[in-house]
Each structure stands twice: as structure tokens, then as C-alpha cells.
Amino acid sequence: xxxxxxxxxxxxxxxxxxxxxxxxxxxxxxxxxxxxxxxxxxxxxxxxxxxxxxxxxxxxxxxxxxxxxxxxxxxxxxxxxxxxxxxxxxxxxxxxxxxxxxxxxxxxxxxxxxxxxxxxxxxxxxxxxxxxxxxxxxxxxxxxxxxxxxxxxxxxxxxxxxxxxxxxxxxxxxxxxxxxxxxxxxxxxxxxxxxxxxxxxxxxxxxxxxxxxxxxxxxxxxxxxxxxxxxxxxxxxxxxxxxx
Amino acid sequence: xxxxxxxxxxxxxxxxxxxxxxxxxxxxxxxxxxxxxxxxxxxxxxxxxxxxxxxxxxxxxxxxxxxxxxxxxxxxxxxxxxxxxxxxxxxxxxxxxxxxxxxxxxxxxxxxxxxxxxxxxxxxxxxxxxxxxxxxxxxxxxxxxxxxxxxxxxxxxxxxxxxxxxxxxxxxxxxxxxxxxxxxxxxxxxxxxxxxxxxxxxxxxxxxxxxxxxxxxxxxxxxxxxxxxxxxxxxxxxxxxxxxx
Numbered sequence: 001x002x003x004x005x006x007x008x009x010x011x012x013x014x015x016x017x018x019x020x021x022x023x024x025x026x027x028x029x030x031x032x033x034x035x036x037x038x039x040x041x042x043x044x045x046x047x048x049x050x051x052x053x054x055x056x057x058x059x060x061x062x063x064x065x066x067x068x069x070x071x072x073x074x075x076x077x078x079x080x081x082x083x084x085x086x087x088x089x090x091x092x093x094x095x096x097x098x099x100x101x102x103x104x105x106x107x108x109x110x111x112x113x114x115x116x117x118x119x120x121x122x123x124x125x126x127x128x129x130x131x132x133x134x135x136x137x138x139x140x141x142x143x144x145x146x147x148x149x150x151x152x153x154x155x156x157x158x159x160x161x162x163x164x165x166x167x168x169x170x171x172x173x174x175x176x177x178x179x180x181x182x183x184x185x186x187x188x189x190x191x192x193x194x195x196x197x198x199x200x201x202x203x204x205x206x207x208x209x210x211x212x213x214x215x216x217x218x219x220x221x222x223x224x225x226x227x228x229x230x231x232x233x234x235x236x237x238x239x240x241x242x243x244x
Numbered sequence: 245x246x247x248x249x250x251x252x253x254x255x256x257x258x259x260x261x262x263x264x265x266x267x268x269x270x271x272x273x274x275x276x277x278x279x280x281x282x283x284x285x286x287x288x289x290x291x292x293x294x295x296x297x298x299x300x301x302x303x304x305x306x307x308x309x310x311x312x313x314x315x316x317x318x319x320x321x322x323x324x325x326x327x328x329x330x331x332x333x334x335x336x337x338x339x340x341x342x343x344x345x346x347x348x349x350x351x352x353x354x355x356x357x358x359x360x361x362x363x364x365x366x367x368x369x370x371x372x373x374x375x376x377x378x379x380x381x382x383x384x385x386x387x388x389x390x391x392x393x394x395x396x397x398x399x400x401x402x403x404x405x406x407x408x409x410x411x412x413x414x415x416x417x418x419x420x421x422x423x424x425x426x427x428x429x430x431x432x433x434x435x436x437x438x439x440x441x442x443x444x445x446x447x448x449x450x451x452x453x454x455x456x457x458x459x460x461x462x463x464x465x466x467x468x469x470x471x472x473x474x475x476x477x478x479x480x481x482x483x484x485x486x487x488x489x
Contacts, residue, residue: 015433016432130406132377132378132406156405159405160375160401160405160429161375161376161405161406182405183429184429184455184456184459185454185455187260206429209432210429210430211429211431211463211466213462213466214459214462214463214466217459217462218456221456221458221459
């Protein structure tokens with residue numbers, strides 16, 4: 001079965017680090033066909049242009065294996081221009097926003113210009129979710145309902161603590177997709193498949209913060225049908241990102 | 245030998261898998277010898293005795309596989325104190341579980357003090373859910389550890405994704421603060437806990453049945469620990485804490 005990992009990074013953060021080559025090596029080890037890569041650490045904050053460039057370069061060096069998601073800090077005036085350049089010229093497939101690290105509340109009008117740009121470019125937005133105050137799943141549903149034409153990905157399923165809000169958020173906004181990394185809750189993923197459908201769930205690992213083997217095993221232990229497993233591990237991401 | 249310090253039994257909300265046979269099957273499948281089990285129902289239900297009695301019955305039925313941990317609701321006041329005393333004396337339970345965000349009080353609230361006094365008297369540890377603002381913050385529990393230096397506190401889930409750093413700091417500062425590995429999915433944070441707080445401060449836990457023991461063990465195996473570190477985390481620290489005081 002083919003695998004697309006919707007949530008990986010390259011670069012260096014305070015506690016973890018991985019190179020482009022290091023990521024490919026671990027993808028090979030665990031038979032991950034393609035991975036979405038996005039900036040981390042400073043690359044989400046003031047050095048997003050430099051980190052985006054690294055992403056584009058890494059994707060270019062590994063054609064067919066990696067998919068770039070750029071970031072742009074909404075506090076910076078050049079954010080929209082940077083987004084447009086990375087999508088149109090450099091063929092990134094989506095935008096990553098991390099409210100807690102970039103310092104804005106997920107329903108703040110500060111990010112409307114970026115979201116409007118994503119809407120006109122017809123690209124999805126990946127949001128880290130689950131940090132108290134900044135990026136709660138239900139608050140994301142409010143934003144998603146305001147911009148119904150844009151697919152928004154609820155990264156890390158609300159992380160550990162907000163598991164109880166994931167399904168209600170998905171029910172409030174049909175343009176929300178759920179990405180499975182970091183949150184260890186198998187029962188939650190099973191419940192989501194049953195109640196919102198496997199079509200709205202995409203596998204992600206959160207590597208290098210997490211253990212890729214653990215994250216893949218987590219989905220295996222859900223005992224889904226082959227069809228559900230294929231949707232989650234590959235087809236939903238393939239369809240969303242236009243890759244195969 | 246593997247001892248799991250963070251396990252639940254009995255039906256609670258819509259969770260499945262907490263029946264004793266399922267718990268044992270999962271323990272067997274992942275090589276866990278002993279589970280220290282508490283009742284989530286006893287945290288919140290009106291009747292303070294039902295959940296703990298269920299745990300007692302499981303321990304009596306399978307004394308080689310389970311040890312009991314009490315759970316009470318601090319809002320029940322003297323009734324909770326009486327129940328805790330019964331659990332620690334008559335049932336010979338090995339500790340107390342508190343879950344401040346589910347139970348609805350800040351972890352360092354004064355309503356927990358009488359219960360902590362009882363745990364101090366019996367020299368048993370207290371397992372707190374930790375890492376969830378606003379009621380189960382790591383530093384709220386660290387404050388209790390500061391105030392009750394003779395009570396041992398286990399930070400369940402070692403502060404989870406967003407408070408593991410504070411959890412490691414608290415375990416470094418306070419001799420009486422320990423960390424359990426359940427639920428956290430950042431391997432580097434567990435390694436950091438071992439290196440910085442000391443391997444003697446880290447206890448293996450799964451949060452079975454809410455989380456899968458196979459995954460929780462895989463996570464520790466993939467840390468590639470030395471055999472003495474593995475033994476400390478997987479059972480020796482728990483033996484010291486729960487069986488030898």
C-alpha cells in the first residue's frame with residue numbers, strides 16, 4: 001500500500017533536527033512513498049523566506065518523493081507576496097500556519113489576507129492545532145466555516161488534550177480535514193472514520209518530532225478496512241494535492 | 245518484567261476495552277506483567293465507592309496481574325477522605341489517582357490537601373493527570389510537591405506535548421516528582437527526561453485502555469536504552485515507588 005505522510009519537516013528546531021537526506025532515508029526505512037515537508041522553528045517566524053527556499057530546494061532534489069508546503073508569518077507585510085511566489089513559481093502545494101509559534105489567535109483577522117490568497121490560489125492550509133488559547137480545533141472550525149471554499153487541515157488532531165473537540169469541529173465545517181500525527185488516541189481515529197468518514201482523514205507523522213514507526217503502527221492498529229486504510233494513508237492526500 | 249503504572253478499568257463514558265479480560269489480553273499481547281489500575285468512574289461518580297470496589301475485585305481475582313490505585317473526588321470532602329482511607333487500609337491500594345481537569349478544580353486547589361495528608365500518612369504516591377491547562381498544569385502539581393515534600397507525585401503523561409519541558413524541570417528540582425511515559429509522543433522528550441531528571445525518575449505507563457500498550461512499548465523500545473535503563477523504567481522504579489515506599 002502506498003503512503004503519503006502529510007506532516008514532516010526538514011531543518012533544525014530547539015530539540016530536533018533532520019536534513020533533507022535524513023528524511024528520505026527514514027522514509028525509505030518505513031516505506032513512505034511521499035511526504036509533505038514544511039518549515040519548523042525560525043522558519044515559521046522571521047526566517048520563513050530562507051526556510052521556504054530550503055523546502056523548495058529539497059523538493060527539487062527529490063522529485064516525486066517530497067511535496068512542499070511553504071509558511072508565511074502573517075505579522076510580516078511580505079507574507080502574501082511570499083506565499084504567492086512559493087505557490088505559483090516554486091510549485092509548493094499548500095500553506096502551513098502555526099498560530100502558537102507565529103503569535104496569533106486562529107480566528108484573528110490578521111490571517112484573512114493569507115487565507116483569501118489561498119482561496120484564490122485554490123490551495124489547502126495546514127494548521128497546527130491543540131495549543132490552548134491559540135489554535136483550538138473548534139476555533140479552527142469557526143475560521144473554516146467563514147472560508148468554506150478553502151480546505152483547512154486540522155494538524156495533529158488537536159494534539160493530546162483536545163481530542164474531544166475534533167469530531168464536533170469537523171462536523172461544524174465540512175471543509176476541515178483531520179491529520180493524524182502526534183495525538184496517540186486510536187479510539188478517536190476510529191470514531192472519526194465512523195462519524196465523519198475516512199475521506200476526511202489523512203495520515204501524518206510529525207517527523208522529526210515523533211517516531212515514524214509509531215505513527216504508522218497507530219493507524220495499522222485501528223483495524224480499518226483496506227479501503228479506509230488506503231484513503232487515510234494515501235488517496236485523500238493524493239487527491240487533495242494532485243500527486244500520485 | 246514490565247509494570248505499567250497508568251491503567252484504568254471499568255466503564256467510563258464511551259471508552260471500550262476496560263473489561264478485565266480485554267485488559268489482560270492487551271497486557272499479554274504486549275508483555276506487561278503487572279498493571280497498577282484505577283477506576284476513572286470513581287473520579288466523577290456520585291457514589292464514591294463503586295469504582296474502587298470494582299478495582300478491588302479485579303485485584304482479588306488476579307492478584308499476580310493487578311495492583312490497585314484509589315480514585316476519589318475531592319469535592320466529596322469527608323466522604324472522599326473516608327473512601328481513600330478505606331482504599332489504602334482495607335483494600336491495600338498502592339496510591340491515589342487524581343484528574344483535576346475532569347474533576348473540575350485546579351490541581352493545587354486546597355480541596356486536595358486533606359487527601360494528600362492521607363497519602364503522606366500511608367506513604368503512597370499520587371498520580372496526577374498532567375499537561376492540560378488550565379486545571380492540570382505541571383507547575384500546579386510541582387507546587388504541591390514543594391508544599392508536600394514527603395508525598396511522591398507522578399506527573400502522568402509527563403506533561404504531554406506542551407508541558408514536558410516543565411515536567412522535566414520539576415522532576416529535576418523536586419526529589420518527590422516522578423514522570424510517567426504514557427501518552428507523550430515525542431521520543432526526544434523521554435530521552436531528555438532520562439538524561440536530565442535521571443532514569444530513576446521515569447516510570448513506564450500506557451494509559452491502557454485509552455491508549456494502546458503495543459504502541460506505548462514500541463515507543464520505549466525505539467529509544468534503544470541500555471539494559472539497566474530499560475529495567476529501571478519498565479519495572480524497578482515502579483517496584484521502589486509502589487512496593488517499598
